[in-house]
Amino acid sequence: MLNRYNARTVLGTPLNSWDVFMEGYFRLSSKLKDVTALKKFACEHKWQHDFDFETELCKHNRCVIIADTGLNIVFVSRNITAINGYLPDELIGKPLNLFQGIKIDPNIKSLTQDAISMVEPFKAIIVNYRKNRTKYNCEINGFAVFNKQKELVNLVVFKKII
Numbered sequence: 001m002l003n004r005y006n007a008r009t010v011l012g013t014p015l016n017s018w019d020v021f022m023e024g025y026f027r028l029s030s031k032l033k034d035v036t037a038l039k040k041f042a043c044e045h046k047w048q049h050d051f052d053f054e055t056e057l058c059k060h061n062r063c064v065i066i067a068d069t070g071l072n073i074v075f076v077s078r079n080i081t082a083i084n085g086y087l088p089d090e091l092i093g094k095p096l097n098l099f100q101g102i103k104i105d106p107n108i109k110s111l112t113q114d115a116i117s118m119v120e121p122f123k124a125i126i127v128n129y130r131k132n133r134t135k136y137n138c139e140i141n142g143f144a145v146f147n148k149q150k151e152l153v154n155l156v157v158f159k160k161i162i
Contacts, residue, residue: 027079031057034077038064041075046147051156062141062158069152071096071116083138083161085131096157099128119144119152125162137162 038053056062063083066075072095076088084099091098111124122142127135139162145154 028058030078034064034079038066038075038077041066042145045145045153046149047153048146048148048150049143051143056158060158060160062160065091065096065157065159067096067155067157069154071155073098074154080159083130083159084128084136096155100126116142116144116155 032054034057035053038051042050053064056064057077057079061079063080064075064077065073065080068074072093073091074093076086076091078088080091081087111122116122121144123140125137125139128138129135139160141158143156144152145156147153
């Protein structure tokens with residue numbers, strides 16, 4: 001058996017179950033912080049609709065992106081980094097179509113643009129690009145969000161790699 005320790009130096013660190021636990025704990029904690037922030041955002045903007053962000057983030061492992069009426073990103077959940085390499089702060093204020101490249105299917109692009117302009121929910125599988133420009137397929141579910149005065153205020157997109 002290989003001696004992993006000598007008198008003065010550690011040659012390797014054994015993996016503790018605590019390390020595995022903490023990794024999952026930090027991931028869940030981050031998602032729950034996003035859930036709290038999303039509920040606060042919805043309350044501040046007086047959303048008429050109530051989304052189950054906890055289920056979307058924690059159970060379905062979807063990323064949540066919120067855009068304003070000009071389709072600029074105003075909120076991104078922290079799990080976006082695992083999907084495409086961008087940090088949430090890098091995306092705030094950027095256009096929602098930032099992730100799309102030249103290889104997006106024109107029919108899908110037209111479908112999503114039409115759904116957004118007609119403020120209808122939409123679902124599509126599209127090709128997106130990571131920060132390092134590698135492509136990936138993802139499923140997006142988009143919803144127009146209205147305030148209590150029935151004014152369009154945001155677009156919510158749930159995104160997941162497939």
